[in-house]
Amino acid sequence: MSDLDHATSGVAKRADCLRIPLTHSTEEESWLITYLDVITLLLVMFVVMLALSGGPSGVSDKRMTLTPAVIEPAITGLESATEQTPAGSxxxxxxxxxxxxxxxxxxxxxxxxxxxxxxxxxxxxxxxxxxxxxxxxxxxxxxxxxxxxxxxxxxxxxxxxxxxxxxxxxxxxxxxxxxxxxxxxxxxxxxxxxxxxxxxxxxxxxxxxxxxxxxxxxxxxxxxxxxxxxxxxxxxxxx
The missing domain is CATH 3.30.1330.60 (OmpA-like domain)
Known part of the structure; x- marks a missing residue:
């Protein structure tokens, strides 16, 4: 019996003793590893792009300088149209x-x-x-x-x-x-x-x-x- 057969037999015996189900990878399942690698790389790329863009636009930056409170205008619409004049008039x-x-x-x-x-x-x-x-x-x-x-x-x-x-x-x-x-x-x-x-x-x-x-x-x-x-x-x- 070759060294490979002895190693395989030893692994099988230990798995049987520990009641661990032994699975055998096949070439048909090897594409999953490549697929997971690609997904992981894409995820890392998106995280880096998000960090460089400064985060989602809806999230407020805690470092933003607070502006003083302003007086809230009354909603009258009295001057919205009359105070706009063309330049040079x-x-x-x-x-x-x-x-x-x-x-x-x-x-x-x-x-x-x-x-x-x-x-x-x-x-x-x-x-x-x-x-x-x-x-x-x-x-x-x-x-x-x-x-x-x-x-x-x-x-x-x-x-x-x-x-x-x-x-x-x-x-x-x-x-x-x-x-x-x-x-x-x-x-x-x-x-x-x-x-x-x-x-x-x-x-x-x-x-x-x-x-x-x-x-x-x-x-x-x-x-x-x-x-x-x-x-x-x-x-x-x-x-």
């Missing part, structure tokens, strides 16, 4: 001149300039123009508005001054509600422009109270942003 050019003028006066951060399809909108916080619950322009408010006068004189736009408040109610002997307060504030700005020489037929005042919020009124920051005066330049002057 006359309103855009006028807005650029206005920004340069305000920057030179140091008011670039206090007055927001927004080009629109047929004009320009200036947005100023009530906290700068008026005292709390008041409709008389502050000294700082007058100074800021006077910087807009050259821009108004250099255009033929119709000028609408719109007063806006937050949602907190007011009830005084002079202002029974936010309607009266927002209208009185708009009127104060219109009178300033009229006294400075802006033609009456180009001016109008409107009070919107808290009906057109830009931000949610359930936070102090949101309410502060909603208390504002908007000076809207659009269209041609009235005849």
């Amino acid at each position: 006359e309103p855009e050019a006028f807005a650029d001149r206005a920004r340069a003028t305000l920057e030179a006066a140091g008011l670039g951060d206090d007055i927001t300039v927004i080009p629109q399809q047929d004009g320009v909108r200036f947005r100023i916080s009530n906290d700068i123009l008026f005292g709390s619950g008041e409709a008389v322009l502050s000294t700082e408010g007058v100074r800021q508005l006077e910087n807009l006068l050259p821009l108004l004189a250099d255009s033929d736009y119709q000028v609408t001054v719109a007063g806006h408040t937050d949602s907190l109610p007011i009830q005084t002997s002079r202002f029974p509600s936010n309607w009266e307060l927002s209208s009185a504030r708009a009127g104060s700005v219109v009178r300033l422009f009229e006294n400075a020489g802006v033609p009456r037929n180009r001016l109008q005042a409107a009070g919107y109270a808290d009906t057109r919020p830009l931000f949610r009124n359930d936070t102090e920051q949101g309410r502060s942003r909603n208390r504002r005066v908007e000076i809207i330049l659009e269209g041609a002057p009235s005849q």
